[in-house]
Ligand SMILES: CC/C=C\C/C=C\C/C=C\C/C=C\C/C=C\C/C=C\C=C\C(=O)SCCNC(=O)CCNC(=O)[C@H](O)C(C)(C)COP(=O)(O)OP(=O)(O)OC[C@H]1O[C@@H](n2cnc3c(N)ncnc32)[C@H](O)[C@@H]1OP(=O)(O)O
């Protein structure tokens with residue numbers, strides 16, 4: 127029997143309506159038919175491992191049990207990765223199967239996501255040769271320990287100290303205050319035995335800024351903290367329950383000189399400090415992860431959209447016309463307005479990620495040739511896209527959850543957990559406002575260069591064009607809208623710059639003027655991000671190799687994104703571009719037409735994300751649409767349903783009722 131015949135009939139009908147080839151979309155989204163095959167093959171291999179299946183839903187486990195189950199599954203998953211590599215002589219293809227296995231966040235996320243990359247990116251060839259084989263094969267497990275109780279954003283203010291002792295050729299690590307304790311690193315709580323510690327380097331009483339050091343913190347056999355190490359877990363959070371975030375403090379803890387990662391700056395045996403070519407290269411891992419987070423945002427938007435769109439196709443409630451049966455809630459235009467932007471945004475973030483990945487790879491290549499010219503552009507762009515995509519993705523996931531009504535509030539919908547995980551990215555790897563202000567620094571410099579008629583980097587060259595060109599009449603085309611967003615960014619950058627100048631003319635120094643203009647600076651960075659997202663995604667759609675049928679739908683999605691944000695930010699466009707009220711009315715109508723045009727393909731579009739049921743992990747979103755059956759099946763797994771009468775009845779309820787009779 128085919129899967130289709132077991133499906134909810136609404137979903138069968140939806141799939142029959144689809145005007146494009148879903149497999150073509152899947153292959154386009156993931157790169158190629160080969161990439162799809164390899165990814166699915168790997169996912170199959172993981173899901174075939176019986177031990178990775180959970181007996182009961184994670185939510186019924188205690189904090190400790192949940193962590194232990196997470197570690198158990200992460201180690202099995204690690205074996206599957208290793209076996210795949212041994213068999214195929216290459217890493218497994220990019221995939222999201224960890225989400226099907228760990229459900230929440232792996233206690234190894236920081237090992238793979240930051241510990242290994244930091245050794246690779248910040249270590250000398252000798253250090254890489256020493257640490258990488260051990261780390262990659264999991265002989266040692268590590269994390270990235272930077273944030274402290276007192277400082278996360280302002281990393282120059284970190285208080286962990288590494289004092290060089292030339293007599294023994296060692297660094298002495300200390301956390302002199304409570305606020306200097308490391309706080310947050312994933313896996314630190316109970317999992318890792320090593321970490322990259324970011325600390326202030328002192329030589330002969332002189333500070334040399336922050337640098338990364340490798341420290342072994344637990345015994346490899348007993349796992350006990352080494353003498354001089356105080357380490358533990360920070361407790362339950364809004365999400366990330368299995369990430370095992372921890373705290374760490376050192377008391378005169380010695381590590382050899384070779385444990386400072388010295389690709390950028392070095393400390394010689396005699397204590398001579400050799401400065402790197404650019405001290406900000408020490409922040410390299412964060413830049414890489416910020417790029418990766420844009421890709422993650424695409425995944426989370428796709429996951430939430432898949433669940434909410436499928437559910438909305440299955441769910442019937444009320445009537446559009448009294449004479450007709452109860453409507454699928456997906457037929458309400460308000461529902462389409464809530465959901466289709468999540469589908470469209472997932473594609474936008476995916477294209478932005480691929481674009482950023484190219485920029486990242488180019489800059490890394492240039493850095494290996496000691497060329498740094500494009501590093502500021504990479505940093506500025508990664509900061510603002512990470513900031514804007516993570517916040518937007520969080521809001522989209524929450525909107526999808528709300529769009530599922532009461533059932534969206536069930537843990538078994540997987541939308542609450544997904545929200546907790548998605549929204550965390552607004553804060554980690556650089557808090558949103560702080561990162562937008564980094565981009566604003568870059569924009570102010572670009573603006574000053576533009577005023578002097580200098581050539582600007584590609585991502586900000588529109589500032590120069592907008593400065594040179596007189597504003598042309600608004601055009602209600604995608605290209606016209608992209609230009610409009612560039613005008614908004616131009617206008618906001620100019621206004622923020624002029625506000626700083628105004629305060630300085632009033633006698634304020636630059637720093638105070640900056641702070642007074644910072645709300646505008648943040649808005650300028652947001653507008654710059656929106657202009658990039660619109661331009662990059664529209665160009666990607668126009669240059670795609672999709673068939674005419676698919677291309678039409680992808681263009682509709684991209685236009686939906688452009689139109690949605692035009693309407694959302696119409697005040698800005700009225701202020702800074704030549705858009706008129708009439709143009710906005712035309713675009714409002716166009717937006718509604720787009721929702722109606724996308725509607726028949728809604729289920730096909732989310733099927734095109736190719737997220738299997740195990741990854742969705744949702745009663746509401748599975749491929750077959752057996753929503754109500756699954757809700758009931760999951761409810762019956764509650765421990766409270768494993769007994770007819772709970773002991774609390776005899777202990778509390780009955781005595782209470784009897785007391786009440788007296
Ligand atoms: C291609 C990639 C492909 C794939 C990616 C692969 C994997 C990733 C995949 C997915 C990701 C998902 C998960 C990953 C794993 C982990 C995530 C989970 C947990 C999270 C971990 C963490 O949170 S770790 C801690 C992160 N902490 C921060 O982000 C701190 C934020 N703060 C800062 O970065 C800095 O303090 C600051 C930038 C805000 C300020 O620095 P400061 O030294 O004070 O600088 P200023 O004096 O303000 O001067 C600024 C000048 O320096 C330039 N600058 C700053 N940073 C950089 C940089 N990184 N690169 C280059 N230049 C930089 C800045 O532009 C200024 O220049 P001026 O010319 O204007 O002076």
Ligand SMILES: Cc1cc2nc3c(=O)[nH]c(=O)nc-3n(C[C@H](O)[C@H](O)[C@H](O)COP(=O)(O)OP(=O)(O)OC[C@H]3O[C@@H](n4cnc5c(N)ncnc54)[C@H](O)[C@@H]3O)c2cc1C
Pocket residue numbers: 236270271272273276277278279280309310311312366371550553554555556557558559560563
């Ligand atoms: C789930 C999760 C996982 C994490 N994992 C790790 C990890 O593995 N390793 C690690 O080292 N860290 C980790 N972190 C820490 C994370 O990187 C920091 O929390 C983050 O960088 C924000 O720093 P903060 O907490 O100091 O926020 P703060 O800087 O204290 O932010 C608080 C408020 O102050 C504002 N603010 C701060 N500075 C400025 C400024 N200059 N201008 C304007 N406003 C400002 C912010 O905008 C924000 O509104 C994790 C955090 C989370 C939530």
